[in-house]
Ligand SMILES: Nc1ncnc2c1ncn2[C@@H]1O[C@H](COP(=O)(O)OP(=O)(O)OP(=O)(O)O)[C@@H](O)[C@H]1O
């Protein structure tokens with residue numbers, strides 16, 4: 001049985017001014033419990049929009065989204081999200097941000113503090129507990145946002161390009177950290193990315209989306225042994241990356257042409 | 263050094279004032295010498311007039327501003343957060359915002375007489391809308407992903423209001439309050455000049471009507487100074503509140 005069932009979802013943005021934008025058109029996707037799935041697609045194809053709908057932030061007007069058989073009707077703490085633009089509370093320090101979600105859980109004060117500290121340390125922000133987001137670099141903000149979401153231990157993790165602002169090294173460390181967490185605790189991860197290598201490295205399946213209006217064009221099974229330390233240098237890895245590249249490139253070209261006037 | 267430099271224009275102005283007044287370019291009653299004004303100020307302070315009238319003014323401005331800020335902020339955030347409130351109250355805010363607030367002076371005097379009540383009501387009414395509009399715009403501009411973020415971490419609607427909407431509204435709310443502060447001084451002095459038996463405005467009018475211009479200038483300069491200090495203190499306060507903004 002699938003944990004998340006998305007059926008025929010469409011989303012039309014109706015801005016107060018300007019023309020309505022069809023962001024998603026007839027998206028269907030089944031995601032199994034404990035699955036790690038990546039969403040890959042050109043900029044503006046509706047990846048964030050789809051994540052917002054699963055998160056329960058945008059209403060599902062056409063089609064349906066079910067989580068464990070229940071229709072999504074609003075946000076819930078079992079679906080944690082890391083936003084593309086971090087969405088840290090600017091008036092709270094790193095520590096206060098991470099504590100925010102924990103304060104709404106039945107935990108002792110000491111437990112909360114310890115848990116917050118664990119995740120701050122994990123993302124490498126020790127020493128910046130009392131810094132405000134405005135005092136952090138883009139990558140540091142991103143890591144603080146990841147710590148905040150991981151700390152509340154949601155069963156479903158929605159991650160919107162969570163490593164986009166990180167340098168290559170930090171990115172690698174965070175990828176392995178995320179894989180470790182995913183292996184240790186039962187979690188379903190929906191991971192949005194632009195980066196083909198990252199998708200192949202992390203995910204069990206990769207859903208490739210078309211240019212706007214976003215549809216699921218293809219679902220590619222990765223089927224690689226993720227515990228292999230030399231995975232990224234293997235031929236099988238390179239082949240998968242290649243296969244996905246082709247799919248994505250065609251869509252990126254379409255997205256570009258769509259943007260050109262006439 | 264920097265500070266001394268910033269005081270320089272004031273010093274030059276004071277010297278020019280003194281020079282003009284002493285050489286008699288302008289009649290002594292139109293521009294009394296600063297030294298004489300200082301002496302008059304001392305006289306007023308010693309007699310206690312300055313303090314009793316000052317206390318009356320301070321109470322009016324304080325109570326009026328307090329009401330304006332509390333009601334104005336609640337109204338603005340409430341309107342941004344709850345659509346029906348916006349629909350019902352929005353038109354009133356739009357109609358009354360551009361109204362010259364001094365037009366209310368006779369109205370509030372008619373309702374509440376010559377005492378403190380009419381001044382407090384006038385300042386409360388006159389200063390409320392800039393606060394309301396600041397709070398409203400600030401609350402409306404709160405980033406939707408911040409709201410979603412709080413909701414996904416288990417915050418209910420009221421909690422989102424307190425934890426996200428209110429702090430997002432704060433910067434614009436505080437600048438609305440600064441406007442209100444300036445308006446409150448204008449309304450205070452104007453209403454006291456016209457309909458009052460105490461307060462700085464009354465004192466200015468009374469001294470002027472009696473032809474005692476030196477003490478009159480002393481009170482005018484005192485009010486100007488207090489307005490400046492209030493604004494400066496307020497700015498220092500907002501800087502502390504916004505330690506997170508850098
Ligand atoms: N609030 C909005 N109002 C109107 N249109 C919007 C809004 N948000 C997004 N869109 C439109 O919907 C489309 C999908 O946006 P979305 O943010 O989901 O794309 P994305 O795939 O996440 O892109 P990126 O990879 O650049 O983050 C875009 O083309 C955009 O123009």
Ligand SMILES: [Mg+2]
Nearest residue numbers: 047048084160
């Ligand atoms: Mg996006």
